[in-house]
Amino acid sequence: MAFTRRRAGVPDRPVLDGLEDTWSRRWAASGVFAFDRSKTREEVFSVDTPPPTVSGSLHVGHVFSYTHTDAVARYQRMRGKGVFYPMGWDDNGLPTERRVQNHFGVRCDPSLPYDPGFTPPDHPGKRQLPVSRRNFIELCERLTVEDEKVFERLWRRLGLSVDWSHTYQTIGADARAASQLAFLDNLARGEAYVAEAPTLWDVTFRTAVAQAELEDRERPAAYHRLAFRGADGRPVEIETTRPELLPACVALVAHPDDERYRELFGTTVRTPLFGVEVPVVAHRLAAPGKGTGAAMVCTFGDTTDITWWRELRLATRPVIGRDGRLLAEPPSGVETPDAVAAYARLAGATAHTARERIVELLRESGDLLGEPRPGTHAVKFFEKGDKPLEIVTTRQWYVRNGGRDAGLRDALLARGAEVEWHPPHMRVRYENWVGGLNGDWLISRQRFFGVPVPVWYPLDGAGQPDHSRPIVPDRNALPVDPSAETPPGYTADRRGEPHGFTGDPDVMDTWATSSLTPQIAGKWRTDPDLFARVFPMDLRPQSHEIIRTWLFSTIVRAHTGHGSAPWKHAAISGWILDPDRKKMSKSRGNVVTPDDLLVRYGSDAVRYWAASGRPGTDTAFDAGQMRIGRRLATKLLNVGKFVLGLGGAEADAAAGGTAGGIEAAAVTEPLDRALLAALATAVDEATAAFDAFDYARALDRTEQLFWRFCDDYVELVKARAYGDHGDTAATRSARAALRTALDVLLRLFAPVLPFVTEEVWSWWRDGSVHRAAWPSADELRRYAGDEALLGTASEAVAAVRGAKSRAKLSMRAEVARATVSAPRAVLDRFALAEGDVRAAGRIAAVELREEQGPLRLDAVFQRDGAP
Numbered sequence: 001m002a003f004t005r006r007r008a009g010v011p012d013r014p015v016l017d018g019l020e021d022t023w024s025r026r027w028a029a030s031g032v033f034a035f036d037r038s039k040t041r042e043e044v045f046s047v048d049t050p051p052p053t054v055s056g057s058l059h060v061g062h063v064f065s066y067t068h069t070d071a072v073a074r075y076q077r078m079r080g081k082g083v084f085y086p087m088g089w090d091d092n093g094l095p096t097e098r099r100v101q102n103h104f105g106v107r108c109d110p111s112l113p114y115d116p117g118f119t120p121p122d123h124p125g126k127r128q129l130p131v132s133r134r135n136f137i138e139l140c141e142r143l144t145v146e147d148e149k150v151f152e153r154l155w156r157r158l159g160l161s162v163d164w165s166h167t168y169q170t171i172g173a174d175a176r177a178a179s180q181l182a183f184l185d186n187l188a189r190g191e192a193y194v195a196e197a198p199t200l201w202d203v204t205f206r207t208a209v210a211q212a213e214l215e216d217r218e219r220p221a222a223y224h225r226l227a228f229r230g231a232d233g234r235p236v237e238i239e240t241t242r243p244e245l246l247p248a249c250v251a252l253v254a255h256p257d258d259e260r261y262r263e264l265f266g267t268t269v270r271t272p273l274f275g276v277e278v279p280v281v282a283h284r285l286a287a288p289g290k291g292t293g294a295a296m297v298c299t300f301g302d303t304t305d306i307t308w309w310r311e312l313r314l315a316t317r318p319v320i321g322r323d324g325r326l327l328a329e330p331p332s333g334v335e336t337p338d339a340v341a342a343y344a345r346l347a348g349a350t351a352h353t354a355r356e357r358i359v360e361l362l363r364e365s366g367d368l369l370g371e372p373r374p375g376t377h378a379v380k381f382f383e384k385g386d387k388p389l390e391i392v393t394t395r396q397w398y399v400r401n402g403g404r405d406a407g408l409r410d411a412l413l414a415r416g417a418e419v420e421w422h423p424p425h426m427r428v429r430y431e432n433w434v435g436g437l438n439g440d441w442l443i444s445r446q447r448f449f450g451v452p453v454p455v456w457y458p459l460d461g462a463g464q465p466d467h468s469r470p471i472v473p474d475r476n477a478l479p480v481d482p483s484a485e486t487p488p489g490y491t492a493d494r495r496g497e498p499h500g501f502t503g504d505p506d507v508m509d510t511w512a513t514s515s516l517t518p519q520i521a522g523k524w525r526t527d528p529d530l531f532a533r534v535f536p537m538d539l540r541p542q543s544h545e546i547i548r549t550w551l552f553s554t555i556v557r558a559h560t561g562h563g564s565a566p567w568k569h570a571a572i573s574g575w576i577l578d579p580d581r582k583k584m585s586k587s588r589g590n591v592v593t594p595d596d597l598l599v600r601y602g603s604d605a606v607r608y609w610a611a612s613g614r615p616g617t618d619t620a621f622d623a624g625q626m627r628i629g630r631r632l633a634t635k636l637l638n639v640g641k642f643v644l645g646l647g648g649a650e651a652d653a654a655a656g657g658t659a660g661g662i663e664a665a666a667v668t669e670p671l672d673r674a675l676l677a678a679l680a681t682a683v684d685e686a687t688a689a690f691d692a693f694d695y696a697r698a699l700d701r702t703e704q705l706f707w708r709f710c711d712d713y714v715e716l717v718k719a720r721a722y723g724d725h726g727d728t729a730a731t732r733s734a735r736a737a738l739r740t741a742l743d744v745l746l747r748l749f750a751p752v753l754p755f756v757t758e759e760v761w762s763w764w765r766d767g768s769v770h771r772a773a774w775p776s777a778d779e780l781r782r783y784a785g786d787e788a789l790l791g792t793a794s795e796a797v798a799a800v801r802g803a804k805s806r807a808k809l810s811m812r813a814e815v816a817r818a819t820v821s822a823p824r825a826v827l828d829r830f831a832l833a834e835g836d837v838r839a840a841g842r843i844a845a846v847e848l849r850e851e852q853g854p855l856r857l858d859a860v861f862q863r864d865g866a867p
Contacts, residue, residue, distance in 0.1 A: 010644050010763045014637040016630070019755040020603050024156045032768045033161040037533060039082030046534035047073055048518045048567055049162070050542050050550075051088030051170060053095050054147040058154055059591040060621060065573040067610035067752075069541040070160045071695040072571070074751035076538075077161070078774040084534045086166035086521040087155070091144035092450045093170075093510030094205060094384055100140050100449070105129055108136035108448045110483075110505070133448050133483070140449040144169070154594065159603050159754045161770065168520050170513045171449070175520045176479035179513040180454040182557060183399075183443075184472055187455075191400045191560055192443075194467050198299070198306045199394045199442065202382040203324030207446040208396050209382045209389060210509060211403075211439060213549070219379045219388070222372035223291065226362065228252060228269040228278075236269050236280070237369060239291030241377060243362065244326070244354035245298040247274050247334055247343055248319040253308055254294045256282035261294060271296075272367035273342045273358070276333040281312050300391035302380070303438070319346075320390045326354050351390070395467060397444040397453060397506070401556050403437035415555050418565045419540075422693040423616040426544060426572040433548040441553065443512045450507030454480050456487040463498045471501065515553035518566045537567040539693075544572050544616065571693045574618040581620065592621060604753040605629035611752045614696045632703065633756040636749065639710055640760035643738045646721050663740045664783045669720075669730050670832040671793055672737035673785030675713055678705060679744050680780040681787060686748050687774070695752065702748040709741055712794035719839035744775045792826055792855065793833040799857035800841035807861060815843040816862040822855040830855075 027033060047069060052062060077083045101107055105124020112132040120139060121129065131139075148169070155162065168175055186192035200209045224243045227235040238252060249271050254261035264280040271278060285304055286295060297308045299316050308314065317331040330343040342361055346354045362368035379388045402409030413434055421427040444453055454473055457465035471487040473480045482503025486492045494500030513520075522531040536558070542550060551570060558566035575583045597606050601623070608629025613619035667673055682705040689698035719725075721734040742760070750757040750769045761769035804813055818841070820830055827848045830837070834846055844862070 010641050014641055014759070016602050016604070016633055016637065016756060019759050020157050020159070020598070023755050023758050024159070027161075027768075028156075028164070030768070032770060033077075033083070033085070033163055035084045035163045035166060036082040037530060039533065041533050043080075043082055044084055044533050044538075045073070045076040045081035046084035046522070046537040046539070047086070048521065048537045048540045048554075049085065049087055051090040051168075051514065051517060052151060053093075054089045054091040054144045054151065057593055058151060060594050060597065061576040061591070063158060063594045063597075063606060064576050064610045064613060064619065065541065065543060066155070066160060067158065067607045068571065068573055068613075068615070068695055069539070070158075070162075071607075071611055071698075071751040072539065072541075072690065072693055074161050074754065074770055075690040075695075075698075075774070077770060078747065078750065078772060080773065083161070083163075084166070084522075084537075085162050086168070087152075087160075087162045087164065088168045088170060088175075088517060088521060089144065089148045089151070090170045090510070090514060091140075091148070092507075092513060094207075094445075094447060096140050096144060096171075097136075097447060097449050098384075100136070100143055101128060103143060104139050106131045106136065106139065108133055110448070137449055141171070144171070154598075157598055157603055158594070159607065161754070166521065170510070170520075171451070173479055174523070174526065175513055175516075176451045178516050178520050178525050179451045179508060180473075180478050180480065181475060181525060182516055182519070182561060183454060183508065183512070184475065185561060186399050187470070187472070189560065192397060193400075194395060194397050194470070196393060196395045198309070198391050199396055200303075200380070200382075200389045201322060201392045201394070202385045202387070203322070203390055204385055204387050205382070205447070206322055208394060208442055208444060209385075210442045210511075211437065213383050214380050214389070215383045216378040217381050218376050221375050221377045223375055224359065224362070224372045225292070225369040226272050226296075227367045227369055228271060228296075230264065230269050231267065236264065236294065237292045238294045238296050239373075240296055242298070242301050242351075242355070243358050244346065244351055245301050245319065246271060246296070246358060247276075247331055247346070248298040248300075248317045249276065249278055249296045250299055250309065250314045250317050251278050251297040251312065252280045252294050253283050253286050253297050253312075254280070255284065255286040255288045258286070258288045258293050273361055273365055274334050274339040275336055276317075276339070279314075281308075281314075283308055283312060299393075302391070306391065307438075316393070318393055320351065320392055322392055322394070324387070324390055325350055396442050397508075398440040399443050399512075399556070401437065401441040401553075402434060403439045403441070409434060409437065412552075412555060412559060415559050415565045419555075419567065420569045422569060422571045426547065426570070426616055429544060429547045430552065433552060441556070443509045444506040445509050446505075447507055450510065451479070451513050452481045452483065453504040453506045453508055454478065454482065455504050456482050456490075456501045457504065459496070459498060459500050459502060461498050463496070463500075465502050470504075511549050511553045514550055515557045517554065518558070519561075535562070535566075536564050539569045539571060540567045541571045541573065544574065547572070569693065572616045574613065574616055577618050577620045579620070583618075597623070597626065601626040601630050602633065602755075604633045604755050607752055607754075608632060608699070611695050611699050615694055629753075632706075633753055635706075635710060636746075636753070636756050636760060639714065640742060640746075640763065642714070643735075643742045644764055646735050646738065663736045663743070664780060666736035667733050667740065667783055669733040669737075670785050670789055671713075671716065671836055672733045673783060674787055674789035674793075674833075675709070675737050675741060676780045677784035677787035678708070678790050679741060679775075680777040680784055681705075682748065683744065683775045683777040683780065687777070690751070698748075699752050702745065706745055706749070708790075708794065709745065712797060713741070713790065714738070716793055716797060716833070716836040716840045720836060724839070740780075744780070747772055747775050786829065789829045789832055792829040793837055795855050796820065796830060796833075796837045796857055797840050799855065800837075800843065800859060803857065803859040804861075807859075809861060812842065814862045815841055815859045817845045817847065817860045818843045819847045819849055819858045820855065821849040821851045821853075821858070823852055824850050826855055 073083050073085045104120040105128055107128040109130035110133045114132045114134040118135045202209050221241040223239045225239050265282050268277045268279050299318050319326050319331055321327050326346045326349055328347050334343050345357050402412050416430045455470035487501055490501050518537050522534045524531045554566045605626045609625040682701055685701040686698040717734040723731045746757045746761050757769050
C-alpha cells in the first residue's frame with residue numbers, strides 16, 4: 001500500500017469543507033483499503049456486505065446501517081486484520097423491472113421477437129410499449145449500470161472503506177453462474193424439486209410469491225351469511241367474506257368438539273346457487289367462536305384452505321385464474337343448467353366484480369340471510385404488491401428448507417445458534433420464523449429480469465413437456481439461459497418440436513441469488529484460494545425485517561452446500577423513524593435522501609448521527625445530532641491545531657514517536673499521567689464495545705473523554721504547555737501528554753469520523769490513521785498515574801467556574817484566594833495538581849481545609865485592586 005507522507009505542518013485555517021473529496025481521492029489512489037489476500041483465514045475479517053437494491057435512489061436509512069458496518073470494518077483493519085469488505089449491487093428482480101417499466105415506458109411481452117435496433121421512446125406515454133424479453137433485459141442492464149455509478153459516488157463520499165476492486169452484481173455473469181450452480185447442487189442432492197401445487201399468486205405481477213415475501217394488511221370486509229342445505233332440506237349456515245368463491249367450495253368444516261355440528265360430520269350438504277354436494281368435515285383449525293362456527297372450504301381462498309384441502313384430502317375445484325379473474329369454464333360439479341347459468345354471470349369477472357354479482361344472485365335465490373355485516377380483517381399481500389394475493393395451482397420449483405422436514409428444521413435452528421447475534425435477542429426472530437414455517441421455499445418466479453432456472457424439458461410425441469425428467473447443463477457452461485440456448489444432445493431446430501425440448505420459462509427468486517452473497521463475493525466457483533481465506537465470513541450486517549428472507553435463506557444455502565454457518569456474527573440494525581416515529585420507507589413517501597445532508601453537515605457529521613444509534617434499535621432521524629457531530633469534527637480540527645502548534649510534534653514524528661513510546665515516556669507530571677490513565681480506560685471501553693459490535697458505545701465512551709480532555713485537561717495545562725514558567729520538564733510533560741492524547745483520540749474516533757481524523761493525522765504522522773494500530777491500553781498504563789487526580793482537578797476547576805458564574809464575573813476574573821475543603825485523600829490529590837488549577841482558575845492563593853463530604857471551593861475575588 002502506497003500512501004503519501006504527511007503534510008508539512010498545520011494549515012493556518014483548517015476547515016471541514018472539502019475533506020471528503022480530498023481524502024476519497026487519496027484513499028482510492030493509494031489503495032489504503034485494499035484487501036491483502038496474503039493473510040491467512042485467521043488474519044482476515046470478512047464482511048458479507050448487503051448489496052443495496054439498485055432500483056432508484058439511496059435514502060438516509062441506507063446511510064445509517066452501512067455506516068455501522070463501515071465503523072466495524074475500520075476498527076478491525078486497525079486491529080491488524082486483513083479486511084475483506086466487498087460491495088455488491090442487487091440489480092435483479094421485480095424492483096428493477098418496475099423501475100425500467102416506469103423509466104422507459106415499456107413492458108415485457110415474451111411472445112415478441114428481439115429487435116436489435118430498438119430505442120426506447122424519449123418521452124414515454126401513459127401506455128407502455130410492449131418489447132421482447134431480450135430487449136427488456138437490455139434496458140434493465142442499461143439502467144442498473146447508471147444507478148450503480150450514482151450509488152458508488154455516494155458511498156465514497158460517505159467514506160465507506162470498501163475495496164472497490166471486489167464488487168459484483170446479482171445479475172452479473174459470476175452471480176448467475178453461482179446461483180445456477182447452487183440450484184443444480186440442490187437438485188442433485190434431492191433438495192430442489194418441481195411440484196404442481198396451490199401457490200400464492202400476485203395477479204398484478206403474474207408471479208408466484210414465497211411465504212417470506214408476505215405481509216398482512218388490514219382491509220375492510222363484509223361478512224355474508226349463506227344457507228347451505230342438508231339432505232333433509234334443513235339450512236346449515238356459514239359466514240364468509242368471499243362469496244365469489246362459492247363455486248370453488250369443496251366442503252364445510254367445523255371443530256370436532258363443536259356440538260352444533262357433531263351430527264352433521266360425515267354427511268353432505270348442497271351449495272347455494274350451484275347445488276354441488278360437498279361433505280361436512282371436522283378439523284382442529286376450525287374456530288367455534290368465529291361466525292357460525294362452520295366455514296366453507298374453497299380451492300383456494302386462503303392458506304388455511306390449503307391446509308384443510310391437503311390434510312382432509314378434499315377435491316379440487318379452482319375458479320380463479322392467473323390474471324385474478326374467474327375462469328371461463330365452470331369447475332367440476334357445477335353441471336345443472338341453472339348452476340351453469342349462474343356461473344356464466346361470474347366468468348371473466350375480477351374477484352371484486354364477481355363478489356358483487358354473486359351477492360345479487362344470492363339475494364334473488366333467498367340464500368343470503370340478512371345483509372352483509374361490515375368489518376375488517378387481515379389480508380395477505382405480496383410485500384411489493386398493491387392487490388390481495390390469490391391462490392392458484394401452478395407448477396413451481398421448491399428448495400427444502402425445513403418447512404416440511406422436522407430434522408432439517410432442527411438442523412437449521414442449530415446453525416442459527418452457532419451464529420453470535422448482535423443484539424442477542426434478535427436470534428429469537430430467527431427461531432420464531434424457522435419454527436413457524438409451513439412449507440418449503442418456493443424459488444421460481446414468472447418474471448423476466450432474473451437468473452433463469454437452468455433446466456430444459458424433453459417433449460413427448462404430442463409436444464408436451466415431461467417435467468419429471470429435467471435436462472441439466474454442463475456446469476462449465478454456466479451461466480445459461482434455457483429460453484435462448486440449447487441443451488446438451490439437441491440442436492436448436494428441435495426447440496418446441498415433438499420429441500424435441502423446451503426451456504424452463506421461469507427465473508429464480510431474487511433471494512435464491514442473494515442467499516449466496518458470501519459465495520458470490522468470495523468467488524466460490526472461480527477462486528477457491530480466495531474463498532478459503534474469507535468463508536465462513538465473520539460478519540453479516542443487515543436489518544431486522546429481512547431475517548426471515550435474506551438471513552435465513554443464506555443459512556439454508558451454507559448448511560446444505562457447505563455444512564457450516566455462513567458467518568460467525570450477525571449484526572442487526574434497526575429502522576430509521578420519521579419525526580412521527582414511523583418507519584421511513586419509499587412506499588410511505590417519508591424518506592430523506594442523504595445527498596443534501598452530506599453536503600450541508602459533512603460526511604463525518606452524518607456518520608456521527610448514524611453511529612449514535614444503538615445496534616438493533618430503531619432510531620429517529622435527527623438533524624440536530626448531525627449538527628452536534630459537525631461541532632465535534634470542528635473541535636477535533638481546532639484542538640489538533642492547538643496541540644500541534646505548541647511545538648515538538650515535528651521532532652517527535654521524525655523520531656517515530658507513538659503513544660506508549662517516546663511521547664508517553666516523556667510524561668512525568670502527576671496530572672499528565674492521570675490523563676494517560678483516563679486514556680487507557682477509554683481505550684479499554686472502546687475496544688470492548690467494538691469487539692461486541694457496539695459502535696455506539698465505543699463512540700460514546702470516546703466522546704465523553706474527548707470533551708473532558710478539551711474542557712478540563714487542556715484548560716488545566718494550557719499555561720504550563722505554553723511555557724509560561726519557562727521551558728521546563730513540566731512543560732515538556734504537558735506537551736507530550738497533549739500529543740499522546742491527540743494521537744490516541746484520533747485513532748479512537750477514526751472508525752466513525754474518518755475524514756477529519758485523517759486530516760489531523762496527516763499534519764504530523766506518516767501514512768493513514770486507518771492503517772495505524774489501534775491504541776494499546778497496556779502501553780499507556782506503563783506510564784499512567786492515578787486517574788482520580790484528573791477528576792479532582794476537573795472538579796476544582798468546575799467549582800471555580802461556578803463561583804465566577806454566580807458572581808456574574810468573567811471566566812478571566814482573578815481570584816484572590818480560594819479555600820478548598822475536602823477529605824484528606826482528596827486534598828492530597830489536589831495538592832499534586834494545585835499549580836495547574838491555580839493557573840487555570842487565575843487563583844492567587846489556595847488554602848486547604850480538611851473536612852468530610854464532597855470537594856467544596858470558596859472563592860474570594862479581587863475587585864478594584866482590593867481583596
